[in-house]
Every structure is written in structure tokens, then in C-alpha cells.
Amino acid sequence: MSEIHNRPLPTLHGRTRETAAIGAVVANAIRGRGGALVVHGEAGIGKTSLVTEVVAGHPDVRKLSAAGAEFEMELAFAARRLEAERAAFLFCLRDPAAAPLFAGLPQLAIAGLGKRDAEALLNAELHGPLDPLVRDRVIAEARGNPLALIELPRSHGPTGFAGGFALPEARPMAWQLQESFAQRLDGLPDATRTLLLIAAAEPVGDPLLLWAAAERLGIAPDAAVPAEAAGLLEIGARVRFRHPLVRSAVHRKATLPDRRQVHRILGDVVDAEADPERRAWHQAQGTHGLDEDIAAELERCADRAQARGGMAAAAAFLERAAALTPDPARRAARALAAARTLQQTGAPDRALDLLDRAEAGRLDASHAAQARLLRGQLTLYTTHGEGALEMLLTAAQDLDPDRARETYLEAFMAARWAGRFGSGDPMADVARAYRDHAPAGTRGHPIDLLLEALTTLVVEGHVAAVPVIRTHGH
Numbered sequence: 001m002s003e004i005h006n007r008p009l010p011t012l013h014g015r016t017r018e019t020a021a022i023g024a025v026v027a028n029a030i031r032g033r034g035g036a037l038v039v040h041g042e043a044g045i046g047k048t049s050l051v052t053e054v055v056a057g058h059p060d061v062r063k064l065s066a067a068g069a070e071f072e073m074e075l076a077f078a079a080r081r082l083e084a085e086r087a088a089f090l091f092c093l094r095d096p097a098a099a100p101l102f103a104g105l106p107q108l109a110i111a112g113l114g115k116r117d118a119e120a121l122l123n124a125e126l127h128g129p130l131d132p133l134v135r136d137r138v139i140a141e142a143r144g145n146p147l148a149l150i151e152l153p154r155s156h157g158p159t160g161f162a163g164g165f166a167l168p169e170a171r172p173m174a175w176q177l178q179e180s181f182a183q184r185l186d187g188l189p190d191a192t193r194t195l196l197l198i199a200a201a202e203p204v205g206d207p208l209l210l211w212a213a214a215e216r217l218g219i220a221p222d223a224a225v226p227a228e229a230a231g232l233l234e235i236g237a238r239v240r241f242r243h244p245l246v247r248s249a250v251h252r253k254a255t256l257p258d259r260r261q262v263h264r265i266l267g268d269v270v271d272a273e274a275d276p277e278r279r280a281w282h283q284a285q286g287t288h289g290l291d292e293d294i295a296a297e298l299e300r301c302a303d304r305a306q307a308r309g310g311m312a313a314a315a316a317f318l319e320r321a322a323a324l325t326p327d328p329a330r331r332a333a334r335a336l337a338a339a340r341t342l343q344q345t346g347a348p349d350r351a352l353d354l355l356d357r358a359e360a361g362r363l364d365a366s367h368a369a370q371a372r373l374l375r376g377q378l379t380l381y382t383t384h385g386e387g388a389l390e391m392l393l394t395a396a397q398d399l400d401p402d403r404a405r406e407t408y409l410e411a412f413m414a415a416r417w418a419g420r421f422g423s424g425d426p427m428a429d430v431a432r433a434y435r436d437h438a439p440a441g442t443r444g445h446p447i448d449l450l451l452e453a454l455t456t457l458v459v460e461g462h463v464a465a466v467p468v469i470r471t472h473g474h
Helices: 016-030 047-056 072-077 114-124 133-143 146-160 174-187 188-203 208-217 221-231 244-253 256-269 276-285 292-307 311-323 328-344 348-359 366-382 388-396 401-421 425-436 446-459
Strands: 037-039 089-092 107-109 233-235 240-243
Touching: 016 037, 016 047, 016 089, 016 107, 016 401, 037 047, 047 089, 047 388, 072 146, 114 133, 114 146, 133 146, 133 311, 174 244, 188 208, 188 221, 188 240, 208 221, 208 256, 208 401, 240 244, 256 276, 276 292, 276 311, 292 311, 292 328, 311 328, 311 348, 328 366, 348 366, 366 388, 366 401, 388 425, 401 425, 401 446, 425 446
Parallel strands: 037 089, 037 107
Antiparallel strands: 233 240
């Protein structure tokens, strides 16, 4: 194994602090102290370049990389268990707040380059004169974003800057970057654009899958040449876009029928035995209308994902399964399952959206009770109990005994919050509800013993609030 040297890398400008922080994670992994780091910042800020450069400096370290895909986000359930392993996870995200699974991991924010480094990078990319005032404004509007400083001169050329004395039309930076890549697509042959769309739709970057799908569409290997010459795509041991915004631009420029066609073909060429989940996902994305067979396969994929702890993957499979389900009752049940799984991933807003869809459908009595329970739980966690108590107590009366027990415990927790911020005696309300509707045949169960003790203490006036109680699975 090689040692990390915390020094600025020659191909990067002004990133000494960032390379040192990333390098320290790799160094600790080499020494047997595994860990993770979430590197985040806006599009084009250099997250991937930083990680790639640091890791590339250690040829004796085994490196595994993957492009992000929403239904593979469960990898973060592993990153918290690396302390004693010679391994490290380095994640690159635009907005960590949008990915709650990464909460709690160490984070490194990547800001824009300073003025001197930004000037050096821009000057290296300019191939013609640029008025100093215009140069200053380019740097100011790029806000030190390295990709912007590289791409804007390339995409607009000399005429785009009015001979060096004006700026292109001002637009949001992320939009400009994506648009600059989109403009390069316009001059490419149709077969090349289709090949790029296959690559954009296939997140693994497997060249065998790329060419298998291309062959189904009658696309020859030389279709890749214009894309590689334009600096958009590289095909080697893996298929790589120059930047994630290239993938976004390719996807945005394609028509919906073309995207569906590519996903259908990818679903056909992915090995059903080796990778059933990705195959089902492509089939789902390529489907127009409702399809129970694909919805059922997605549900099975969700079960497998849950069995290995991949709750985010399971939620994605269930959400798509619900959207493809023809039967209204089954569709509502799958939407409810997706909402419940989303709650467990820490995404309450999306969970509430799926719950709304479930309750708008045809839920049977059992699923309706589960929906009331979930709404009470989500209300409890998002509003600290306001309105949750009544929902939980109502749901508990219609649930099976095991779930009813846990629901009464959660009701005590909701009462704790309601007692702090409201009026009346919510603790007594829960105690009375439990005594009146205790699940039959459960006396002697450990949770019942706890509930009965709490109820007795509340009724006899010995306790006005109880500690936060967390039950299994919540």
C-alpha cells in the first residue's frame, strides 16, 4: 500500500485543503481505520475530479467506482460500519440535504476557486483575446466554478464573447453548463445521439451492455467516434461521461418515446439471473401504460432489497410498482407499502405524498388501519405530536395485536409532546384508551407489561410524562 501525501495535485488549482481532507480518509483506510466522506457542492465545482485525482495517486489501492442511481442509494447503510475495515467510501453529491441516507456521515463542502486560481484556469482555456473587464465578469459570474470556467469559453467561442468585448446572455450557471453540452449534441449523427442515450440510461457503465443494446438498434461501433471526439463520452473498461451534466443533457434532449425504447432494450439485454433488479427497473422505465407483470416483479425486487437492508431501493421499486399496477386495490396497497418504506428511509415528505395516493385508492379495512397508523406516525415526527394522538389511538383499535401494542407505545410518546404544547390531559387519554381497547390475548407479553405499568402510573397520578419510547422498526 502507498502512503498519502497531502500536497496539491498538479492538475488542480487551489485545492490544497480539499485534497488533504480526502487524502486523510484514504490514508486512514490504508492504516485499517475505515470511514466515509460526503464531498458535496454545486454541479461542475470539481467534486469528482478531486476524488479521482486523490485516489489515482495510489496505484496499489484497489478502487471501485459507480455512477449514482436513485435505486442504489442503499450503499449508505454500509458506510457507517467501516470503522474496523481497510476500506473507505467517498460520495460525491450536489445537495446532501436531498439525500437523507447520508445524514450523519462526515462531510466536505467544495466551494468555488479563489480569484487568482480562477484566473489561471480561465487563461489556460482562452484561445483568443478577452477584454480584462469581460474576463473579470466571467470569473465573477462563474463564482469560481471550474467547469464553468472551462466550458463557457469552449461552448461560446470567440463570437460568443463578441470578439472579446461582451458576455453571452446571462442565465443560471447550472443551466448554462448543461446547455453548453446540449449544444454539442445537435451536430452529432443520429446514431451517435442514440448511443449516448443508451449510455445515459445505463448507470453501471458496462460497455458490454452498451454494445449489446446498440446492436439491437443497428448501431455500429464507429458511432462512438464523434461523441469521443466532442469530449462527451469515453468508452474503455467502463463507459464514462465527461461530467454528470452531459448525462443530464443527453436525457433532456431525447424524446420520451426514445427514452422508453432504450430502457426496453436495456431490459432485454440485462442478464435476468445476474441482475434481476436492474432488468426490472429498465423494463419499468420502458413501459407505456399499466403492466401487472412488471409491477409484480418490482414488488419482488423490493422484498429482496429490504432483506439486505436496502430500504431506499425498496421504496423506489414499490413506488414504481404502484404506478404500473392496473388493479385499484392492489395499486393502493403498493403505494401504502412504498410510503411506509419511505418513512423508514427518513423521507417524510415523499412518504406523505405516497400515503395520499394510497388513501385516495381502494384500501381494505386492514390496509386502511395501517394507513391511519402511518399518517399518525408521520404527523408525530413532522409536527411533534400535533394531531397525531387521535390518529394513533383510532388506528390502534383496528390493528392486529402486535401492531396495536407498538401503536399504544407511540401514542404515549405523542401524548408526551401534546402535553407540553397543548391543553387537557393527553397521557390520561392514552391510558384510558389502552384500558378500554387493550389487544385481546396479549396479557403477559413484555410490551403489555410496560403498557400496563405506564397506564397504572398515569391513572394514579404518579407520572405526567414518559421518556421518548422507540419501538422496533420505528
